[in-house]
Amino acid sequence: MTEKQCVILTSALKSNPSHLRELDLSWNKLGNTGVKHLCEVLKDSHCKLERLSLQNCGITDVSSLTQSLTNSKALQFLKDLDLSMNKIGDSKQQLSDVLRDSNCDLSVDNKLFTRRL
Template identity: 40%
Template sequence: LGWCNLTEGCCDVLASVLRSPHSELRDLELRDNELQDSGVRALSAGLEDPHCKLHRMGLSGCRVTQRGCDSLASALCSNPSHLRELDLRYNHPGDSGVRALSAAKLDTLTLLVDHGGENRTKPGPRKYGCQLTLDPNTAHRELSLSEGNRRVTHTPGREQPYPDHPERFEYWPQVVCRESVCERCYWEAEFSVSEGGGWVYIAVTYKGISRKGEGSDCRFGFNKNSWSLECFKPSDSDKLSYSVWHNENQTHIPAPLPLPQSRSV
């Protein structure tokens, strides 16, 4: 039931299933639903019932805080013998929530948690938000970094005084971030295009992408190690066209409303 747009109101029904003496449910995956603490409290009422034989519960990305963890900890104390895995990653249990769960669980229970901070309580994909900064050691010399390495400007014909570095892009005007990302991450990029038109490329890539030369192995979206969103504004129009590139394959996607001076993606 992951990614099913379930809300806290559905949890009473699920709890009744957990309490049923005839239930064969052993794995309940609820990741990325907006259950919140009130929904987890309702689920805990089913989890603590002696008829509950659940082996695994997935609550990753469900906006659970310390209060929800306290409810789960109480349920584990009441009915500790069956649950083998509890996934609470991408939530905000806080130190006290983790302590409560750790104190309640048996040695046979695997508890999966992380410490993403208060971002984890935000609705939708913003719960996976991360802060990224650009790496000046990778920036092409015609890219100028500013605002604490969070802004990049293309400066054609005007090279920046960057020192030599083995990770610097030599031909293509590209730069990558200092931070590596994995699993579920969310960020926004704001960009602007001059009135004369131009391109903006926003990409994700493996760190091992080549940096030297002008081959496709160095260009975002033109190899198997990278994916690129191309945003193009022609000189005679205020509309953007969008394409996604991967391994030299281009996929056009519908254009949005007329382009303002800046836009976020």
């Protein structure tokens, strides 16, 4: 799946996001633009996504994801976020900070950072 195809998928998911609990788009060429489009689903107040896996998707910046999680109810439901095998660099710290007080486990660089206390 490419960034363009992600636009089509996002449109379909936005039509009824309340049933979506798990989404695994690992090993697709989504890139930062594809992730930005997926964030539109997370912003929907009916979205109750619990697991999102985006392993090896060519993501280098997760600022749009961080912003979506900050400005939505998504963190109430999200329990597992896997961004392994992406080169997200400095944006990893921003995302970790947002998830710090949530019940979401973050996986990056093949490591699991548990945020639960």
